Amino acid sequence: MVYEYADRTKKMKASEIRELLKITQQPEIISFAGGMPSPHSFPIKMIEKITDKVLEKHGAQALQYGPTEGLKELRELLIKRMRKRGIKCKLNEIIITTGSQQVLDLTAKIFFNLGDYAIVECPAYLGALTAFNAYQPNYIPISIDENGIIVEELEKKLKENKNKPIDFIYTVPTFQNPSGVTMSLERRKQILEIARDYDLLILEDDPYSELRYSGRPVPSIKSLDKDGIVLYTSTFSKILSPGFRLGWVIAGEEIIKKMVIAKQGADLCTNTFVQWIAEEYLRSGLIDKQIPKIREMYKRKRDLMLKALEKHFPEGSKWTEPDGGMFLWVTLPDKINTKEMFQEAIKEKVAYVHGAAFCVDGKGYNCMRLNFSNTEDDKIEIGIKRLAKIIKKRMK
Ligand code: PMP
Ligand code: G9A
Numbered sequence: 001m002v003y004e005y006a007d008r009t010k011k012m013k014a015s016e017i018r019e020l021l022k023i024t025q026q027p028e029i030i031s032f033a034g035g036m037p038s039p040h041s042f043p044i045k046m047i048e049k050i051t052d053k054v055l056e057k058h059g060a061q062a063l064q065y066g067p068t069e070g071l072k073e074l075r076e077l078l079i080k081r082m083r084k085r086g087i088k089c090k091l092n093e094i095i096i097t098t099g100s101q102q103v104l105d106l107t108a109k110i111f112f113n114l115g116d117y118a119i120v121e122c123p124a125y126l127g128a129l130t131a132f133n134a135y136q137p138n139y140i141p142i143s144i145d146e147n148g149i150i151v152e153e154l155e156k157k158l159k160e161n162k163n164k165p166i167d168f169i170y171t172v173p174t175f176q177n178p179s180g181v182t183m184s185l186e187r188r189k190q191i192l193e194i195a196r197d198y199d200l201l202i203l204e205d206d207p208y209s210e211l212r213y214s215g216r217p218v219p220s221i222k223s224l225d226k227d228g229i230v231l232y233t234s235t236f237s238k239i240l241s242p243g244f245r246l247g248w249v250i251a252g253e254e255i256i257k258k259m260v261i262a263k264q265g266a267d268l269c270t271n272t273f274v275q276w277i278a279e280e281y282l283r284s285g286l287i288d289k290q291i292p293k294i295r296e297m298y299k300r301k302r303d304l305m306l307k308a309l310e311k312h313f314p315e316g317s318k319w320t321e322p323d324g325g326m327f328l329w330v331t332l333p334d335k336i337n338t339k340e341m342f343q344e345a346i347k348e349k350v351a352y353v354h355g356a357a358f359c360v361d362g363k364g365y366n367c368m369r370l371n372f373s374n375t376e377d378d379k380i381e382i383g384i385k386r387l388a389k390i391i392k393k394r395m396k
Helices: 016-024 044-062 072-084 099-111 126-133 151-160 185-197 253-267 272-283 286-312 338-347 377-395
Strands: 094-097 117-122 138-145 166-171 201-205 230-235 247-250 327-331 367-371
Touching: 016 126, 044 272, 044 286, 072 094, 072 247, 072 272, 094 099, 094 253, 099 126, 099 166, 099 201, 099 230, 099 247, 099 253, 117 126, 117 151, 138 151, 151 185, 166 185, 185 201, 272 286, 286 327, 286 377, 338 377
Parallel strands: 117 138, 117 166, 166 201, 201 230
Antiparallel strands: 094 247, 230 247, 327 367
């Protein structure tokens, strides 16, 4: 039988990161590819105790369907925690989601008409492109530098595309995936103003801001938003467990209502059991004992990677020096194509994600994303040395 798939599947593309996971899970490969937390960041013993407690206190409720909006108890605790990030919201402005990945999907679902546009960073988080693609949007890519989105380019492209139906600007302003860069406060303010002028929403994706290892915190765009034009999403994936698939979104009540309906069709509700576990993790304050440990561990890993790059990578290559998060971005000399180089890297038992995978404008082919959170300390330099060897060979 010839299957007649819907048109929307034509733009759907397997995430290169998800595909890579299959290769890089081989134990002998040192993988800087997947954006995974360190296995040592998981508070396994703590979770064991919390799980017993949840079953004892909330057993039947934890195993039952829950409200689509998420547990009220968890949302209330998140509202308090978000104040520390400078974000004020009410109960009807926040819902729990199945990872922040679901927020990317739901946002696309409620805003994209066929033929609509989204503004994305170049490079952008690949998982967002995977989520958006199913709704067949067009992209307007905007380059970033060490201070995030280049505002002049944003303004120029907005003028050029004045009559196009653009729904939102998608950005990961803090310790961006994939580049590791953080948008400056000045740019955040400028982008907010531009979005207001052009009647655009901003989708601010913030999984990493609590993982800062150096430099001073920068306020979220949402905390600067007086007009309700920012949809803000964050997640427990990097501060507790990605396996839990637990995130949240904060937006105006009207948008939240639409999202709830869209979510009902997707999964009815987010996993109730893990919501109760997260509730206990927050309420007991265990989260604030755990995050400093994660920060310390990742700071060490970041520094090890930066040192190894400095020591082994050839002249003509450069990289970002992120103040937090889990990634850095390497730019190699123009003649090196990192996608072509990948098979060689696998032969040498090292992996990365090639830069073009994150770029909707066909750039990034000489770049690569390196994750530093998931590799054991003593493997980081070995992996970087392997990569350096292949690059040097190609440069000859
Ligand atoms: N946004 C960004 C920028 C990410 O890096 C990730 C995952 N690494 C996600 C969203 C999705 O995270 P999750 O669904 O696990 O919350
Ligand atoms: O690698 C990333 O960017 C985050 C993880 C995504 C995934 O596991 O698909």
